[in-house]
Amino acid sequence: MQRDKKMKKDLSTEQKIKDAARKVFMTKGFSGCTTREIAKSVGINVALLNYYFRSKGKLFELILEAALSDFIEAMVEVFSMDLSLEDKTRMLIDKEFEFLRKHPELPLFIHAGLNQESDNDFDQSNFLGRLHQTGIFEQCEKAQEEGKMRKVNMINVTLLFMSNCHFPIMSKKLICGIYQMNESQHEERLNEHQEIVKEMLINYLFPNTFKNA
Numbered sequence: 001m002q003r004d005k006k007m008k009k010d011l012s013t014e015q016k017i018k019d020a021a022r023k024v025f026m027t028k029g030f031s032g033c034t035t036r037e038i039a040k041s042v043g044i045n046v047a048l049l050n051y052y053f054r055s056k057g058k059l060f061e062l063i064l065e066a067a068l069s070d071f072i073e074a075m076v077e078v079f080s081m082d083l084s085l086e087d088k089t090r091m092l093i094d095k096e097f098e099f100l101r102k103h104p105e106l107p108l109f110i111h112a113g114l115n116q117e118s119d120n121d122f123d124q125s126n127f128l129g130r131l132h133q134t135g136i137f138e139q140c141e142k143a144q145e146e147g148k149m150r151k152v153n154m155i156n157v158t159l160l161f162m163s164n165c166h167f168p169i170m171s172k173k174l175i176c177g178i179y180q181m182n183e184s185q186h187e188e189r190l191n192e193h194q195e196i197v198k199e200m201l202i203n204y205l206f207p208n209t210f211k212n213a
Helices: 002-028 035-042 046-053 056-079 085-102 106-113 125-133 136-145 154-165 172-179 183-205
Strands: none
Touching (some): 002 035, 002 046, 002 056, 002 106, 035 046, 035 056, 085 136, 085 154, 125 136, 172 183
């Protein structure tokens, strides 16, 4: 019984550290904070934090990995569905915008985090593996061979999605400042942009079927 209570307490402390670290890292990045700052926000000492996670770099790696996992979850879900590529494209764009509205801090954190210097090498290959398991690459290759999809390298397709879905969220303050927009006006433009992105990418990737969309 005592052992079970200790395990629950340990898990609770570990989760509290992760939650606190996520908030601090999201706000200040890897270089902008210290383990002392994270420990203080949880109400523990640095030694206990290091006991759970060994170093700030290891903790940052875990937070970044969790953020990336959350980020691609929608892709895995959509790509695994028995739908046409056109329908998957529309659904993925909608889900991306929906997710990013709820977590607007994630794109900047992930992109900046992958460029941060930490004491750990972060392996991203497992995320590509998860996407491969959905069969999306084979589906795209088949569609390209059949002339249903434009022959574009999947890296370029990924860049098209990221630039058109991520940047509008990341650039909110810039756009609102330039055009002197308030929150509701920006949301209206974002909704409009979301529909433009769907039309644009479907039209570009599937030119022979767009007229039937």
